[in-house]
Amino acid sequence: MNGDPFGGHPDGRDRARRRGQGELEAQVLAALHHSPGPVTAAWVQDHLGGDLAYTTVMTILSRLHAKKAVTRERVGRSYVWTPAADEAGLAALRMRRVLDSESDRDAVLASFVSALSAQDEQLLRSLLERATGGPGASESSGA
Amino acid sequence: MGVFVFLPLVLPLTALPIARLAGQHLHPRSTTRLLTALAVVLGVCSTLCLGLLMVVGTAQLPGNPLPDGWSDPEVRAAVPAAEFAGTAAIAALAAVLTACGTELRRHYRVRSRTHQALDGLPSGTELAVLPDDSPYAYAVPGLPARPGRPARPGRIAVSRGMLHSLDSDERRALLAHERAHLAERHHRYQLAVRLAGCANPLLLPLRTAVAFSAERWADEEAARTVGDRRLTARAVGKAALVSRPTPGPLLAGFAAPEPGPVPRRVAALLGPAPTARSWPPALTPAGLAALVAAAGTAASALSSLNAAVALFLVLKAATPL
Numbered sequence: 001m002n003g004d005p006f007g008g009h010p011d012g013r014d015r016a017r018r019r020g021q022g023e024l025e026a027q028v029l030a031a032l033h034h035s036p037g038p039v040t041a042a043w044v045q046d047h048l049g050g051d052l053a054y055t056t057v058m059t060i061l062s063r064l065h066a067k068k069a070v071t072r073e074r075v076g077r078s079y080v081w082t083p084a085a086d087e088a089g090l091a092a093l094r095m096r097r098v099l100d101s102e103s104d105r106d107a108v109l110a111s112f113v114s115a116l117s118a119q120d121e122q123l124l125r126s127l128l129e130r131a132t133g134g135p136g137a138s139e140s141s142g143a
Numbered sequence: 144m145g146v147f148v149f150l151p152l153v154l155p156l157t158a159l160p161i162a163r164l165a166g167q168h169l170h171p172r173s174t175t176r177l178l179t180a181l182a183v184v185l186g187v188c189s190t191l192c193l194g195l196l197m198v199v200g201t202a203q204l205p206g207n208p209l210p211d212g213w214s215d216p217e218v219r220a221a222v223p224a225a226e227f228a229g230t231a232a233i234a235a236l237a238a239v240l241t242a243c244g245t246e247l248r249r250h251y252r253v254r255s256r257t258h259q260a261l262d263g264l265p266s267g268t269e270l271a272v273l274p275d276d277s278p279y280a281y282a283v284p285g286l287p288a289r290p291g292r293p294a295r296p297g298r299i300a301v302s303r304g305m306l307h308s309l310d311s312d313e314r315r316a317l318l319a320h321e322r323a324h325l326a327e328r329h330h331r332y333q334l335a336v337r338l339a340g341c342a343n344p345l346l347l348p349l350r351t352a353v354a355f356s357a358e359r360w361a362d363e364e365a366a367r368t369v370g371d372r373r374l375t376a377r378a379v380g381k382a383a384l385v386s387r388p389t390p391g392p393l394l395a396g397f398a399a400p401e402p403g404p405v406p407r408r409v410a411a412l413l414g415p416a417p418t419a420r421s422w423p424p425a426l427t428p429a430g431l432a433a434l435v436a437a438a439g440t441a442a443s444a445l446s447s448l449n450a451a452v453a454l455f456l457v458l459k460a461a462t463p464l
Contacts, residue, residue, distance in 0.1 A: 088263065089274050091262070091263035092275040092302070095260040095273050096277075098253065098256045098257050098260050102252075104253075108249070108250050108330065109282065110281065110330065111280065112281070112379070113379060113405055114383075114403070114405060115386075120406050121384065124405060127406060127413065128377060128381075131380075131409075131413050132377065
């Protein structure tokens, strides 16, 4: 592998933090999508423009792995990484970021349903049971 | 004019009872339109009133750029506690403008960020399916064209988790619901009523009322499209049950006086279809509510207009031209 696996640039991490974790995740994922196959973290680091520390890339890859956005496989003493999803996965990740960061998003995006309280949930279950004639019934009984 | 100049500031108090009555008795389409119109008129009148108070109360203060003639003793006599009211109006107007600016900016930020997020998906389809296990579904209003960027049509963003939790008929109901949001441009009503809430906090209850009636409107449209109210109710109920990250036993100690929006929507769908009359008969509670709303709106508009015209005439007479 080319690149020094432990060569962190001192300013890389600062810039990384400034750029925001979400954006970095998207970048790393985009780089993985352009890989010829399973690649190492050093390969990812090289294809990111080179201003990120190796440890930062590892952190982001691990986080993506926790989110099931990438898969990894042990080869020798290190891991090789593959994107779990395609472009759509990237879009989903970005969408999640919008939904998570905009606390008042429901003012703009009309959500199909809003959150239920515990009482609402009970009430809703009993309404649905009555409507479908029992918990197991799923056939349409409407007009 | 007397204390009546303050009328547009407090008339929005009528918004809450009107919203309740309208929500119970009118078709959700009429409710949404009526309440939004009410919010906009009352909000504009209230802001206009603040502007006039500011002019009258402060034009004579040293350092104010407005012509001194705009605040003749004669004019000031028309407003009780003119100086105090004028100074307070400056602060209130600044707060209103800031709040409206923030609201508008956030609205367009969320819209454009969402579109950017969806850009990776095949464009040209209205439906954007996101490979995400957590269930959600949103109607994303379109974006107007700007230099260097074509207009983007509205889209429906649905996660795979949501699609998996519904059967094919229920999915049709979900899509019809979201499509109704886009086709009827519900985001405009939402934005208008949110801006009105920024203009006068007494109008804040209308936000939730309009948000709810817009959901009901889309539910009714969906039920009409799929031709089955029960099916639509089931889709709404199932979707709510799977996307239930309930915030713990919050407020469990208090018996909530009213069920939340989703059970009310489901119950409404399981009941009979609302009549599509746009104006109810005058002698029913709904008719009275509509009449009170119309009267309140008219009174607010008239009193603002009256104040504005009177003031304008005095100012014109006082301006040396």
